[in-house]
Amino acid sequence: MNPNFDKSPDGLLPAIIQDQWTGKVLMLGYMNAEAFKKTQAEDKVTFYSRSKKRLWTKGETSENYLLVNDIALDCDQDAILIKATPQGPTCHTGSDTCWNEENEDKVLFISRLRTIIKDRKNNPSEKSYTTSLFNKGINKIAQKVGEEAVELVIEAKDDNKDLFLGEAADLLFHYLILLEAKDIKLDEVIDTLLERHK
Numbered sequence: 001m002n003p004n005f006d007k008s009p010d011g012l013l014p015a016i017i018q019d020q021w022t023g024k025v026l027m028l029g030y031m032n033a034e035a036f037k038k039t040q041a042e043d044k045v046t047f048y049s050r051s052k053k054r055l056w057t058k059g060e061t062s063e064n065y066l067l068v069n070d071i072a073l074d075c076d077q078d079a080i081l082i083k084a085t086p087q088g089p090t091c092h093t094g095s096d097t098c099w100n101e102e103n104e105d106k107v108l109f110i111s112r113l114r115t116i117i118k119d120r121k122n123n124p125s126e127k128s129y130t131t132s133l134f135n136k137g138i139n140k141i142a143q144k145v146g147e148e149a150v151e152l153v154i155e156a157k158d159d160n161k162d163l164f165l166g167e168a169a170d171l172l173f174h175y176l177i178l179l180e181a182k183d184i185k186l187d188e189v190i191d192t193l194l195e196r197h198k
Helices: 033-042 109-122 129-136 138-156 161-181 186-197
Strands: 013-019 025-031 046-049 054-057 066-073 080-086
Touching: 025 033, 025 046, 025 080, 033 046, 033 054, 033 066, 109 129, 109 161, 129 138, 129 161, 138 161, 161 186
Parallel strands: 013 080
Antiparallel strands: 013 025, 046 054, 066 080
């Protein structure tokens, strides 16, 4: 991965920081080659501060670091996209983002969970509960989804939020396993919902 820092007269390229799990754009900073290398080496986002005229690791004073999950370059290799996990508010004002937005939506974690489930299917592990379900076959997986759905319905009739959340998480997890067992992408289900929404 080689950003083309020569494209910029001052050797600085824009670096967009996006939350790994929510997809929210957290901030925009600038990197030179040295900042980029330090970011890669330490897995913490480091910028070149145009005002301080030096390298600046986000969080070096506040400890609100941006931990690197993934780095990508645009098609011209002159813009950097970093997916990161923030360790607190990103903006110096105390806001979650530099656009004063809340950063709470964790729906993208579902994509990460789907990747893990797919890996358990394709690379079985004896210690994995998910692998054990795939080994038992589609009937057992479907049965498990049914059991979890019934348990969720039972908890819905009571007022114990923690138990309800636990059963809701169990149902969602097993539903994702069922989709993977059927080789159906969650996007296909969403496409069906979108089509109905028209």
